[in-house]
Amino acid sequence: MKKYQLMAPGPTPVPSQVLLAMAQPMIHHRTPEYDALFVEVRAGLKRLFQTTQDVITLTCSGTGAMEAAVANTLSAGDRVAVVWAGKFAERWIEIAKVYGVDVLELRAPFGETVEPARVAEALAREPRIKAVLAQHSETSTGVLHDVRAYAEATRRTDAILIVDAVSSLGIADLPMDAWGVDVVVAGSQKGLMLPPGLAFCALSEKAWAKARTSRLPRYYFDLAEERKYAARNEARFTPAVSIVVGLREVIKMLEAEGLANVFQRHDRLARATRAGAEALGLTLFAKATPSPALTAIAAPDGIDGEKIVAAYAEAHNITIAGGQGEMKGQLFRLGHMGYATEVDVIIALSALEQVLADFGLPVDFGSGVRAAQKVFVEKS
Amino acid sequence: MKKYQLMAPGPTPVPSQVLLAMAQPMIHHRTPEYDALFVEVRAGLKRLFQTTQDVITLTCSGTGAMEAAVANTLSAGDRVAVVWAGKFAERWIEIAKVYGVDVLELRAPFGETVEPARVAEALAREPRIKAVLAQHSETSTGVLHDVRAYAEATRRTDAILIVDAVSSLGIADLPMDAWGVDVVVAGSQKGLMLPPGLAFCALSEKAWAKARTSRLPRYYFDLAEERKYAARNEARFTPAVSIVVGLREVIKMLEAEGLANVFQRHDRLARATRAGAEALGLTLFAKATPSPALTAIAAPDGIDGEKIVAAYAEAHNITIAGGQGEMKGQLFRLGHMGYATEVDVIIALSALEQVLADFGLPVDFGSGVRAAQKVFVEKS
Numbered sequence: 188m189k190k191y192q193l194m195a196p197g198p199t200p201v202p203s204q205v206l207l208a209m210a211q212p213m214i215h216h217r218t219p220e221y222d223a224l225f226v227e228v229r230a231g232l233k234r235l236f237q238t239t240q241d242v243i244t245l246t247c248s249g250t251g252a253m254e255a256a257v258a259n260t261l262s263a264g265d266r267v268a269v270v271w272a273g274k275f276a277e278r279w280i281e282i283a284k285v286y287g288v289d290v291l292e293l294r295a296p297f298g299e300t301v302e303p304a305r306v307a308e309a310l311a312r313e314p315r316i317k318a319v320l321a322q323h324s325e326t327s328t329g330v331l332h333d334v335r336a337y338a339e340a341t342r343r344t345d346a347i348l349i350v351d352a353v354s355s356l357g358i359a360d361l362p363m364d365a366w367g368v369d370v371v372v373a374g375s376q377k378g379l380m381l382p383p384g385l386a387f388c389a390l391s392e393k394a395w396a397k398a399r400t401s402r403l404p405r406y407y408f409d410l411a412e413e414r415k416y417a418a419r420n421e422a423r424f425t426p427a428v429s430i431v432v433g434l435r436e437v438i439k440m441l442e443a444e445g446l447a448n449v450f451q452r453h454d455r456l457a458r459a460t461r462a463g464a465e466a467l468g469l470t471l472f473a474k475a476t477p478s479p480a481l482t483a484i485a486a487p488d489g490i491d492g493e494k495i496v497a498a499y500a501e502a503h504n505i506t507i508a509g510g511q512g513e514m515k516g517q518l519f520r521l522g523h524m525g526y527a528t529e530v531d532v533i534i535a536l537s538a539l540e541q542v543l544a545d546f547g548l549p550v551d552f553g554s555g556v557r558a559a560q561k562v563f564v565e566k567s
Numbered sequence: 568m569k570k571y572q573l574m575a576p577g578p579t580p581v582p583s584q585v586l587l588a589m590a591q592p593m594i595h596h597r598t599p600e601y602d603a604l605f606v607e608v609r610a611g612l613k614r615l616f617q618t619t620q621d622v623i624t625l626t627c628s629g630t631g632a633m634e635a636a637v638a639n640t641l642s643a644g645d646r647v648a649v650v651w652a653g654k655f656a657e658r659w660i661e662i663a664k665v666y667g668v669d670v671l672e673l674r675a676p677f678g679e680t681v682e683p684a685r686v687a688e689a690l691a692r693e694p695r696i697k698a699v700l701a702q703h704s705e706t707s708t709g710v711l712h713d714v715r716a717y718a719e720a721t722r723r724t725d726a727i728l729i730v731d732a733v734s735s736l737g738i739a740d741l742p743m744d745a746w747g748v749d750v751v752v753a754g755s756q757k758g759l760m761l762p763p764g765l766a767f768c769a770l771s772e773k774a775w776a777k778a779r780t781s782r783l784p785r786y787y788f789d790l791a792e793e794r795k796y797a798a799r800n801e802a803r804f805t806p807a808v809s810i811v812v813g814l815r816e817v818i819k820m821l822e823a824e825g826l827a828n829v830f831q832r833h834d835r836l837a838r839a840t841r842a843g844a845e846a847l848g849l850t851l852f853a854k855a856t857p858s859p860a861l862t863a864i865a866a867p868d869g870i871d872g873e874k875i876v877a878a879y880a881e882a883h884n885i886t887i888a889g890g891q892g893e894m895k896g897q898l899f900r901l902g903h904m905g906y907a908t909e910v911d912v913i914i915a916l917s918a919l920e921q922v923l924a925d926f927g928l929p930v931d932f933g934s935g936v937r938a939a940q941k942v943f944v945e946k947s
Contacts, residue, residue: 191592193592193593193594193595195595195597197805198593198594198595198596198805198808199593200592200593201592201593201809206589206590206591206592207590209586209589209590209809210586210587210589210590211586212571212573212580212581212586213573213578213579213580213581213756213762214573214578214886215573215575215578215886215888216578216763217575217888218880218886219880246626246627246628246631246763246764247626247627247631247787248626248787248804248805248806248807249804249805250786250787250804250805251626251627251631251787251804254786254787281786282786285784285785285786285789286784286786287784374805376593376805382593382807382808382809382810383596383626383805383806383807383808384626384764384765384807384809384810385764403784404665404666404667404783404784405665406630406634406661406662406665406666407627407628407630407631407634407788408787409665424628424629424630424631425577425578425628425629425630425754425756425763426628426763427628427762427763427764427807427810428578428762428763429589429762429764429809430762430764430807500598500599506594506595506598508595508597
């Protein structure tokens with residue numbers, strides 16, 4: 188017997204108490220029971236997003252909410268700047284192209300970040316830029332972009348800042364209102380510890396103003412229409428009821444721990460994972476600020492990253508992730524987000540030591556684990 | 568204690584064994600485990616849709632799949648005919664308008680149907696009509712439209728027939744290929760007995776050909792892209808994994824019963840419900856062929872339909888549904904689809920007798936139940 192461990196950067200494990208809450212009998216979404224549930228969830232989402240704005244709940248994956256962010260705030264022919272340093276940035280570009288939105292690519296090599304000064308310069312050079320699109324945590328490279336500084340650049344202009352926080356909400360601090368982020372997009376299956384199927388989109392007043400003049404077609408993803416229903420505490424279309432039920436439990440768990448502690452926990456898990464990997468002589472893929480959600484590690488010379496992923500699965504029953512797109516084979520990614528604690532890091536690093544040894548690399552057994560433990564015993 | 572009964576026309580109750588299957592630990596969607604699951608589910612969906620085509624699975628509610636059907640097969644300025652005899656037909660019209668698709672309204676009073684001859688005439692009169700959009704079961708009125716005859720009209724032309732089967736798939740027979748229906752849209756939360764959050768869209772070769780020339784923008788709902796991933800047995804974006812796990816169980820249940828028996832069960836439940844309502848002196852809202860998914864009953868003179876819904880909830884802990892839009896107050900709707908059997912009809916009718924008596928109407932207690940029992944004891 189090998190206990191199954193889901194350690195990919197999303198979907199992430201769902202706590203048993205949440206799974207069981209979702210296994211309760213189905214309720215209808217136009218009833219007093221759902222009404223009470225949705226009031227509670229909507230209030231909790233505002234606290235998680237650190238905003239006074241309504242957080243719009245959509246039944247879709249995070250990509251659907253990314254599309255909603257574009258389709259509701261822009262028009263064909265608009266110019267936008269995309270912070271492009273990973274695969275998920277390419278998703279912004281693909282969505283923009285589908286809608287005839289013109290993209291200025293602010294590119295950096297994968298594993299690096301785009302300096303905020305470049306964003307500010309682009310906005311100054313091209314005042315017609317309507318929006319800056321970025322990831323907070325770029326899940327493909329394990330880099331955390333400096334969204335706070337991007338917001339400082341956009342808030343001085345007429346442009347809005349649209350942030351994919353799919354792998355940062357409930358993981359890294361992202362005070363939407365305080366930082367002046369205009370659109371925050373998130374999903375259910377990362378920091379929120381839920382099954383995939385719900386996504387979220389919160390808009391600032393500046394972004395809602397753009398929504399009033401945006402001319403792109405949208406129906407299922409029409410955020411202004413959804414907001415009208417939310418004002419009556421309703422979902423416009425049949426929502427993913429069971430995941431909303433789970434969300435209530437997750438909000439309770441996160442708030443019992445305290446948001447600041449949640450962020451600190453992720454930071455410690457990430458630091459411990461990085462310390463463990465480096466103690467084993469491995470190189471982190473992220474050259475810029477690493478994300479607290481996951482750690483991307485360069486595959487050792489001569490070993491295909493996909494083979495490391497396969498070895499984790501076959502020898503240890505652990506699901507991790509490899510590289511995406513052109514990064515395939517170059518790296519492997521360990522998730523430590525959502526329902527993740529110290530034991531998960533120990534498991535991941537202990538298995539890593541064994542995997543590396545199985546590939547014939549010299550390994551000082553316990554050295555990766557020890558490096559992580561040292562992080563854990565530090566006073567936080 | 569009053570046992571809770573969900574008897575609305577969707578979401579419908581989820582069998583406990585399915586709830587518990589979905590409560591299993593989360594798995595990742597790019598693993599051999601998901602691969603095996605998705606192979607099984609995709610094959611099962613083809614059998615449920617009675618098609619050799621791939622059934623595209625989307626993470627959204629049924630409305631998202633309706634939008635996908637339009638956005639993938641049409642272009643701005645195209646002319647379509649909409650069979651409009653209920654609230655869900657209005658959803659087709661709203662979606663068409665958002666995308667600049669021009670609508671010929673084939674209207675009938677709510678509770679009635681649009682005769683197939685009118686569809687054929689419209690196609691003959693306006694050869695530029697690219698598509699006919701209809702509901703199979705119109706959930707707002709409880710009418711089953713004659714989709715088979717609509718398909719006979721469209722298959723002789725270049726137009727495609729797009730059918731919302733959200734409340735008919737797995738409930739009423741709809742052999743997509745045999746009848747020549749070009750697009751079938753369905754959701755997880757009706758006949759498929761699952762929580763809401765998954766939707767489906769199957770296209771005929773004729774519809775896929777239209778998709779190749781369609782110029783409407785779509786990204787999350789791009790069916791041709793999704794089909795490419797399906798050909799590799801993958802979901803393009805993170806799918807609602809837990810509902811897909813539930814779907815495997817549901818397919819097993821439906822196939823153990825046998826599709827023909829499933830349709831027959833729904834037909835018997837519907838006939839029994841109608842017989843019970845009529846025995847109580849009530850009038851069915853549907854003047855045309857009634858849907859086997861639900862029974863819409865006109866509110867008795869002087870009683871607001873919403874009050875009947877409230878009485879069911881308050882006195883009996885049963886969720887039913889009222890009228891939608893301009894039908895609000897005029898009717899109430901009893902669902903008997905998905906995980907529904909004879910006992911549910913007996914419960915619904917027994918409660919109905921008590922509700923009517925509470926409103927001061929003369930009721931021969933047991934007469935509605937008796938009428939249903941007579942249907943149940945008939946040789947089927």
